[in-house]
Amino acid sequence: MPNNDSRTDVILNSIAEGVITVDKEFKITFINEAAEKLTGFKREQVIGQFCKGVFKSEFCLSNCPIAQVLKNGNSIFDLDTSINCVNTQSIPIRLNAAVLKDENNIPTGGVITFRDISLFKQVEDIIKAESQFHGIVGKNKAMKEIYQLIMEISDSDAHVLITGETGTGKELIANAIQATSKRKNEKFVKINCSVIPHNLLASELFGHAKGSFTDAKSDRIGRFELANNGTIFLDEIGEMTLQMQTQILRVIQEGTFERLGESITRKTDVRIIAATNINLEEAISEGKFRRDLFYRLSVLPIELPPLRKRKDDIPLLIDYFIKKFGFVYKKNIEGIEDKALDLLVNWQWSGNVRELENSIEYAIIKSKNEKNLTVQNLPVRIREKASFVKINGKSSNHIEQNSVNLIELLNTHKWNKTKVAEVLGVDRSTLWRRLKSLGIE
Amino acid sequence: MSEMLANHYFLVRNFLPAKTLFEKILIKEDSNKNIKKKLIICCVITGEIKRALELFTSLIEEDIDVILNTDLNSEDCPCPELIGQIENHNNFFNSESEYLIGLGILWLYCDLHQSLKYFNKVLVLAPDNNQYLKITSILRKRLSEDNPDQYN
Numbered sequence: 001m002p003n004n005d006s007r008t009d010v011i012l013n014s015i016a017e018g019v020i021t022v023d024k025e026f027k028i029t030f031i032n033e034a035a036e037k038l039t040g041f042k043r044e045q046v047i048g049q050f051c052k053g054v055f056k057s058e059f060c061l062s063n064c065p066i067a068q069v070l071k072n073g074n075s076i077f078d079l080d081t082s083i084n085c086v087n088t089q090s091i092p093i094r095l096n097a098a099v100l101k102d103e104n105n106i107p108t109g110g111v112i113t114f115r116d117i118s119l120f121k122q123v124e125d126i127i128k129a130e131s132q133f134h135g136i137v138g139k140n141k142a143m144k145e146i147y148q149l150i151m152e153i154s155d156s157d158a159h160v161l162i163t164g165e166t167g168t169g170k171e172l173i174a175n176a177i178q179a180t181s182k183r184k185n186e187k188f189v190k191i192n193c194s195v196i197p198h199n200l201l202a203s204e205l206f207g208h209a210k211g212s213f214t215d216a217k218s219d220r221i222g223r224f225e226l227a228n229n230g231t232i233f234l235d236e237i238g239e240m241t242l243q244m245q246t247q248i249l250r251v252i253q254e255g256t257f258e259r260l261g262e263s264i265t266r267k268t269d270v271r272i273i274a275a276t277n278i279n280l281e282e283a284i285s286e287g288k289f290r291r292d293l294f295y296r297l298s299v300l301p302i303e304l305p306p307l308r309k310r311k312d313d314i315p316l317l318i319d320y321f322i323k324k325f326g327f328v329y330k331k332n333i334e335g336i337e338d339k340a341l342d343l344l345v346n347w348q349w350s351g352n353v354r355e356l357e358n359s360i361e362y363a364i365i366k367s368k369n370e371k372n373l374t375v376q377n378l379p380v381r382i383r384e385k386a387s388f389v390k391i392n393g394k395s396s397n398h399i400e401q402n403s404v405n406l407i408e409l410l411n412t413h414k415w416n417k418t419k420v421a422e423v424l425g426v427d428r429s430t431l432w433r434r435l436k437s438l439g440i441e
Numbered sequence: 442m443s444e445m446l447a448n449h450y451f452l453v454r455n456f457l458p459a460k461t462l463f464e465k466i467l468i469k470e471d472s473n474k475n476i477k478k479k480l481i482i483c484c485v486i487t488g489e490i491k492r493a494l495e496l497f498t499s500l501i502e503e504d505i506d507v508i509l510n511t512d513l514n515s516e517d518c519p520c521p522e523l524i525g526q527i528e529n530h531n532n533f534f535n536s537e538s539e540y541l542i543g544l545g546i547l548w549l550y551c552d553l554h555q556s557l558k559y560f561n562k563v564l565v566l567a568p569d570n571n572q573y574l575k576i577t578s579i580l581r582k583r584l585s586e587d588n589p590d591q592y593n
Contacts, residue, residue: 024444024445024446024448026445026448026449026452048515050452050517051451052453052517053517060453061453064449064453066449067449067453069446070443070446071446099445106443106444107443107444107445107446109445110445249461306458343457383507
């Protein structure tokens with residue numbers, strides 16, 4: 001059996017993020033393989049050395065992240081900065097920093113985890129160049145009205161409720177609201193309420209005191225405290241329990257909360273941007289969402305249109321995703337063939353922009369040396385649709401589709417077989433025989 | 442009051458907050474030689490020569506090797522650069538004796554012989570000062586132990 005140290009080493013070496021730890025003298029005590037790869041420094045070169053002497057970054061002297069944590073008591077999450085590599089080249093990184101403490105809560109060292117965001121930065125440049133409004137791509141009238149509204153509310157601190165189907169870009173809208181608001185230079189904390197188990201959400205949002213539950217080994221601040229003076233984005237707010245909704249309501253009304261397992265009332269000044277893909281009014285009538293919270297949150301409501309209602313944006317979005325993923329996957333794709341474009345424009349996009357993005361990513365990965373994306377590059381479910389629709393007047397092999405596709409088509413036409421046969425370009429008896437062979441009555 | 446934060450300030454040559462934190466830690470850990478060793482430098486460079494001399498005397502009486510065994514590189518000792526700055530700008534201190542004491546203290550982290558040279562000069566200014574006599578005596582004794590042929 002490996003001992004605990006070697007097991008920890010194996011774990012830390014298996015992750016893609018760089019990990020560096022220092023002792024209380026700021027001498028490096030550990031560097032994982034990812035950090036070696038990212039920085040070019042070898043373990044034997046750096047262990048026992050002062051971190052400032054190794055990385056020689058300007059920020060080591062003026063803005064050491066571990067020192068910031070020591071001063072403020074708050075760990076650092078997702079700080080964009082840069083690190084000097086072995087060849088003195090600087091790479092942009094996104095880092096987290098925390099202080100390691102002994103059983104008496106005395107700092108004994110620090111840990112920095114980081115990842116290379118060079119590619120991300122380059123993609124960000126593409127986004128900036130291609131987007132119409134703070135990273136959002138779209139010229140549709142409804143979208144332009146939303147951009148206008150965001151600009152109009154930029155002086156306001158009122159809470160915002162963003163609604164829209166899944167994949168419509170609610171988080172991008174939240175980012176844009178934050179970026180244009182008075183609080184743009186303050187903390188912007190995001191939390192997806194649906195991915196955190198209900199019993200842990202309170203601790204995540206409001207923090208906890210040491211010993212308040214089994215795994216609460218030390219005091220921890222919550223997201224509301226972290227976001228003080230800034231903005232919090234509560235995604236999927238419709239998934240919150242009624243009990244949690246009551247606590248959120250109190251933060252909105254009084255600006256106060258307590259950490260879990262603590263009786264001290266703390267204050268916070270946070271602007272809430274909430275988002276949901278569920279119909280909150282229905283949820284209210286079903287008793288699943290508090291009406292008072294709904295009204296408090298929806299001071300400034302923004303409803304995002306589904307992609308099928310902004311089809312004019314689809315070519316623009318396709319063009320943007322081709323540029324983005326062409327860059328990421330190093331493929332020199334210039335555009336998309338008309339047939340493929342027609343298919344994509346006419347697809348229903350129940351997953352909205354996210355589904356379109358994934359489809360283009362798939363197509364780019366699948367493409368070989370094509371100059372333009374073709375129907376063959378598209379995901380199967382979209383390609384299969386191609387065989388149902390007449391393209392250039394031809395309709396061969398459509399009847400050879402599988403049962404699922406035929407049922408889908410029949411459902412679309414309310415099981416009107418004459419209509420379906422017409423769509424497929426075959427006569428009614430051929431369709432009947434095919435249905436029979438597939439066991440479809 | 443974190444030793445680690447004090448170490449950070451010391452490392453980035455921000456000696457005033459480092460001194461404040463080290464002083465607080467020393468109240469709780471009065472036998473911590475490593476903290477004394479760094480605090481002495483902080484006191485010299487922030488102009489608190491009297492306090493520096495008090496700590497310096499007690500440390501070399503107790504264990505002079507803590508200072509003599511300083512590895513300038515691996516400990517990232519600021520003394521060489523501070524000595525350079527002080528020697529080039531001798532308006533760093535209020536008086537000649539403070540200047541000589543400051544350099545005498547800092548030189549001990551780098552070179553025992555140079556340190557003694559400065560403390561001998563201090564002694565010339567105040568030949569009856571018991572503290573200076575004690576310091577020069579400790580330094581001379583150590584120098585003769587290190588170089589028995591030269592000093593016997």
